[in-house]
Amino acid sequence: MTRIFCYISLLSSILLSVAAMAQNKPTATKPDSLHKTIKADTTHKMVADTAKKLIVPHIDSSWYIPGGIRVGLDLSRIVSAIYYPYRKEVTVVADARINSNLYAAFEGGFTSTPYSDTSYTYKGSGAFVTLGVDYNFLKRQYPSEKNMFYTGIRYGFSHFSYEVPSYTIKNTYWGDHLTGSLPKTNVNAHWIELVVGLKAEIFKNFFMGWNLRERILINNVKTDEMTPLVIPGFGNGSKGAVFDVQYTVSYVIPFYRIKEHTPKVEVKQKKIPKR
Template identity: 30%
Template sequence: MLKKRNNLLLIGFWLIVSATFAQQQQATDAAPRKKEIKKESKYKFPLLNGLVVGVDLYSPVANLFGQKYGNYEASLELNMYNRFFPTWEIGIGRADNKPEDMNFTYVGKVALYNRIGVNYNFRYNSDGPGTFFIGLRYGFSSFKYDITDITIESPYWETKYDNLSITGQKSRAQWIEVLGGIRVRLYKDLMMGWTIRYKWLIKAKDNADSSPWFIPGYGNRGSSLGITYSIYYKFPLGKKKNNKENIVPKK
């Protein structure tokens, strides 16, 4: 009799527990889902936002006004989020100039140079016509040069030696540049901009009888400042984000 009673109690207990769980499950299913929140994307532009090709016009214009040396270059930039711009600059440098207050003519043969680095755009989420950026470059070049029309005077002997030459000189150089600039939109994806560069010469190979006065890509060895004025065109790679918000369930 006692055993039968205990079995009845156990059956009743399990019926009560099962009913309780069933009610809780129904309440959970019937309860309204928690409100979803929306998280705004950090960037208005896609990761691959375009390729930017540029051509520097500063040296060609300076040559028109009498400068007899210069760098002639083009650049390629990958636009990432409109914020980061990995950059490759490639060009040629040449010189045929008699430096002021010097007793020689420096002839730098046409030589290739490269600069690699990155730009950072402070106005990366702006649709405005202007941007402001800073950047860093590492530059390197190998080149040849001649020093001609050397004039040496000897006050003691009152003798003047003209037309001496040192030819077939070879050198190579490396340098770092920190730069800042502005860029404005002229029409759609066509842009123009100024860049000011501060340069540190890491190393330049000197020869037994001479030192390079002009370094392709760096410029006049005695100057630490440089300027470029360029025209740019952007080739789009991705569509601009329509600023839709990503839906993230609230925990």
């Protein structure tokens, strides 16, 4: 009897254990929870992909500005001929646009200096050329504006000749005169010019302007016999530095354009906070 009771107790314990294990079986994941988990991971990936697309290396915009060669005349030589009748000079001025504010500058001309008085007769003539650059400091109001406020530097070269066909030296004490002549002399002159000026567009492609310049002679052109009266393109031959003023009229031949770029703007990548 006792043995039967033990068997029944053992069998009851086994059944109760099986029932407890069945009740503790893991619950299946709900479809909503699984969908939420997948959705959260996908959203994070989409944010990362979008951030990569927002990385822009730079923004580069460009447009064209008018270029061309500007050619004109120096009208101040007409005025100087009134005060110095012996100085007959024609000067052509020109520049060519290199980029937004930089211009290559050129001048050239011819000078003739016939002079005579009671003491001597002088004849001189020659050609000159200057080469340099101008930089425009005037901020443009619109891309096609061509007005200029500029400074520049030039190198000048002149090849000329002069002679004194006759001269007379009067001796007031003895009352006699010494006459003679000086042969033709060929001379090269070199100088540097510093320029500041303004050019304004009065009509389409037509400009008027003025500039101030200081010329500094590099080499000595004086001789023991005679100092040249005028150095073509420079001025007074007896001075080492001269100040001059120019008034110019010019016209631009716009046969080319220059591409201009805006400065590159770097866009920094935004950091995505770690989760």
